[in-house]
Amino acid sequence: MVTYTHFGKQPDVLKHLVLCEVLQIEKPQIYVETNSACAIYTMTHTPEQEYGIYHFLNEANKDATLKNSLYYQLESECMANGNYLGSPALAMKVLNNDVKGCLFFDLEKGALDNIELFARTQAVTPPIRTLNCDSIDGVLKLLSSLPKSTFLHIDPYEIDKTNNNGHTYLDVLIGATKLGMKCLLWYGFMTINDKQVLNKYMSEKFNKVGIKDYTCAELIMNAIKKDTVVCNPGILGSGILATNLSQKSNSIIKDYSKKLVGIYKDALYQEFDGSLYHDTISKKQNIRIKRHL
Template identity: 65%
Template sequence: MATYTHFAKQPDVLKHLILCEVLKNETPQVYVETNSACAIYPMTQTPEQQYGIYHFLEKADEVPSLKDSVYYQLESGEMAKGNYLGSPALAMNVLGKQAKRFVFFDLEKSALENVGTYAKQIGLSASVEIHHTDSSRGTIELLPSLPTSSFIHIDPYEIDKKGNSGVTYLDVLIQATLLGMKCLLWYGFMTGDDKASLDNYITSSLEKAGIKDYTGVELAMNSIRKDSVLCNPSILGSGILATNLSQTSTDIILDYSNQLVDIYKDAKYKDYDGSLYIQHL
């Protein structure tokens, strides 16, 4: 098993809930994921997971729209077996055989082996490609060969740091967006200062590239502080940035983000305030 430990925490709930619903709506035939990690993980019921997927599943039982979501349906079934589905498994389950091609990048070989094994189990090996390489470079090089209808899922945590390729993950989104592709980017932050810096980086970079039509939402714990870390549930805030999606998908992003704020209004992470607030870019 790969060394990833971030799975099933609160930022994953935001990312994966929205990813599933948007993919169901957009139905792309080519799906590319820059930082896949594993397809499936054994659950360990840490405090961070209790604040994440366990809280979501408990509260979603009381909210019909969340209980009917693709994410709830997929995860509740797998959680009953003691597992959590990561984004590669969620994407493969949502799109299935109607997608002609799945492309997964990661630097951890064991994570990609996990993805390959899961693809074989659900009968999708023939359409799955795995690339054990730097994904910023790999994705940038891949983009010109893809149809404009491709869906690019960019999931790096840090979107403002240049990799060996000399580009950032926001650069990947910008290039894919300008080529007409559908993009969903997730990123995280730990302090208010980090958040403000990223917000400025995102808006200024998109403006410079001439990209005006985009959707951006951020959810952060009310326990987040300006320049210090009061508690560490893995990530104190995260954002979703989307481009070239349909109006229905845009509405999905906004609606489900607001619903997460609602179901976390009385949440606790250990003894800390686990409630969330939302901000739009």
């Protein structure tokens, strides 16, 4: 039984909007996803989905770039039938047969079954392989056998939590980055304190291993507080961290995240301020904190 309920929420919009555009630009030979979840979901019009994908589809009509995005086009068609495409489906549709293979990891067998069923229903789909295991160790073991042209989509929420062998998802990104592979990592947080901890963790790890060239874009709900959670639209803040991507992809990440700020400027999540602001890993976090005390 699949228990995932995160689909179609606002953080998915950032993650999947960027993923579709970047995959089309980078055209990898191998696609690897660490936390795949399902390929397709049935929408239920929850408040979180209304604030997420429904708000995006309604407001993106006002912005030509967003309306012409692959994400908008793919989800508009699927949502007309009451369904939402998860990242495995989006990746398969964007890459088609232009990729040699897709590897999907997940701990829930039901999610992997969903991916396999979706792939069988498509007229054109790349060769896929599903792996029902811990993806931190699974990917780390595979890295040395993968070509440099591999693209890793790392999507765990918690990037600093160690597994049984003491490794984290940031370790996966670092290992793949040092091998020259293209990486897109998504992470989330619920308070400003959480954000600070994650930003410090990422900065220190990158400094330790000598990774200086990366792109980071965070979207944060203005309702976020320093150390308390006043509402839960899914996640109050999330970020995209990218390495080894082309300049065009890096620009897309920055530009599209800022465009989402624009279409959410008057948004509400229930009775809460649903507007967003854009941030990144920086030394200016204390300035941000003052507005949320």
